[in-house]
Amino acid sequence: MDVIIEKKTWTPARLMLLGALVLVVVAVAALLLTSAGPAKLTIDPDRVTMSTVTRGAFQEFVPVDGLVMPIKTIYLDAPEGGTVQRILVEDGATLTPGQPIIQLANSDLQLEMVNRETAVFDLMNNLHNTHNLLQQNRIQQLNQQAEIENQLREAKRLYELNKNLYELKVIALQEYRQTKNAYDYQLRRKQLSRQALRQDSLAMRQQINQMQQSVNRMQSNLALMRRKLDDLTIKAPAAGRLTSLSAEIGELKTRGQRIGQLDMLTGLKVRATLDQYYISRIFPGQKGEVTVNNKTYELSVKKIYTQVTQGVQVDLEFTGSAPPDLRRGQTVPVRLALSDQTVALRVPKGSFNQKTGGNWIFKLSADGTKAYKTEIRLGRQNPDYYEVLDGLKPGDRVITSSYDGYEKMGELALSAKAQ
Incomplete structure (x- = not known):
């Protein structure tokens, strides 16, 4: 009985043929890739900006x-509140130190000033009257002391006389003791009178000093009130030009409100x-x-x-x-x-950096007909230039305009016929 032998689909010959075809395809593809080179694009040179790399002064700014x-500007504020009564200078005027600018009116301050003047006048009258009374009292005490001293001298004379008479047995002991007691009494009166006079003098000085201090304080307050009234006339603190004057006749200005400013002319x-x-x-x-x-x-x-x-x-x-x-x-x-001025290799700024990140640039060939993708390294920058650290040399010409549509190209052909 015959046996049917199945014919094999992948014979060794076929496998060898298929392998040979694959090798041919790979070789052709490799040849094509090798001969293709970088992607090229032809552009119109009038559509790009070409710049020259130079070496020169470079500074970050x-x-x-x-x-x-x-x-210097001095701000003018109202030291005291009040109603604008007069405007003495115009905005923009050049002022001298102390020159009046605005005159304010404040009836409350004026009334307070009158009351304080009256109080100071009354206190000074009281001080004068008290001083007179104390002087009169002192004169009375001095008169009293003089009388006591006179009585003491008389008592001493009688005492010394009776003492001699008593020693001579002319008068009795009782009469002698009376004159002695009278003398001791007048002596004690004199001591007490001196002590009282001394204490009264101290008290008088203290009272007068206290009243004088009160008067001085009142006068200081009065002087302060006068300065407050004087502050109603706003004056230039220094020489300068008045600017931003803000005031109208009849306008109410509060204390501390800004009325303008003084620009120094220095x-x-x-x-x-x-x-x-x-x-x-x-x-x-x-x-x-x-x-x-x-x-x-x-x-x-x-x-x-x-x-x-x-x-x-x-x-x-x-x-x-x-x-x-x-x-x-x-x-x-x-x-x-932002830095000192130095000498550096520089390329004019342009939009190319937005696509390249400062890593590469299109550099023109010697004849200017082509531009090749060239790796570079940029450093500092200012509004006019980038600093070139590597990849270019002085005299190189590069494209610095936008690279939109060119970023994947390796070579640009510059031709006026490009559309």
């Missing part, structure tokens, strides 16, 4: 807008607000510059405000003369230096 202000400063990103890189004495009418003026950071709200505020003062045409409230562009 931040551009900010600065507000021109006087170096110079101008510029106040700038920086992003808080730079807070650790700002310090007193840092340099800056401002350009006014095509002329550059140097600035220096004078004060850094510690309170950070919407940014870091700094005050800059001119190291030399200020621009003559500069006015308070004017806004000027300030370049604040």
Whole structure:
């Protein structure tokens, strides 16, 4: 009986043929990939910005807008409340020290001043009357003491006379003792009178001193009231220009209310607000510059405000003369230096960095017809340049405009025929 032999689908010959075909396909694909090279794109050179890498002065700085202000401003507040009676100067006037600005009226202060003057007058009258009474009392005591001394001398004379007579047995013991007792009594009266006079003198001095101190206090209070009345005339504390004057005739001003400000004429400063990103890189004495009418003026950071709200505020003062045409409230562009000026390899800033992150750039060939993707390394930057640390050399020409649509390309062909 015959046995049916099944024919094999994958014979050794077929397997060898399939393997050979796979090898051919792989070889062709590898050849194609090897010969293709980087992706290319032809562009119009007028659509891109080409810049030259140079070596030159480089400095980190931040551009900010600065507000021109006087170096020192004195705020004018009402020391006492009152109704505006007279406005003696106009807003913007240049004032001298002590020049009156506004005259206020306050009837309550004036009435209080009259009452205090009356009280001081009454107290001084009382002091005068008390002094007179004490002087009269002292005179009476002195008269009394003189009388006591006279009686003491008479008692002493009789005592000494009777003592001699008693020793001579001329008078009796009783008469002698009477004169002796009278003499001792007058002597004691004199001692008590002196002690009373001394105590009265001390009491009189104390009373007069107390009353004098009261008068002095009242006069000090009166002087204070006079100063308060004088404060109703608001005066310029120093020389300067009056600005922001806020007052109308008949308007009621309360104590401490702002009526204006006095800008000192000693110079101008510029106040700038920086992003808080730079807070650790700002310090007193840092340099800056401002350009006014095509002329550059140097600035220096004078004060850094510690309170950070919407940014870091700094005050800059001119190291030399200020621009003559500069006015308070004017806004000027300030370049604040963040580093010293050095010599570095630099490339002009452009939009290319948004796609490359500073890691590569399109560098033009020597004939300028092609641009190749070149790895670079960038460092510091300012609004004009990037610092180039590696990958380029002076004289290289690069594309610095936007790389939208070019980021996956390895080579750009520059041709005016490109659409």
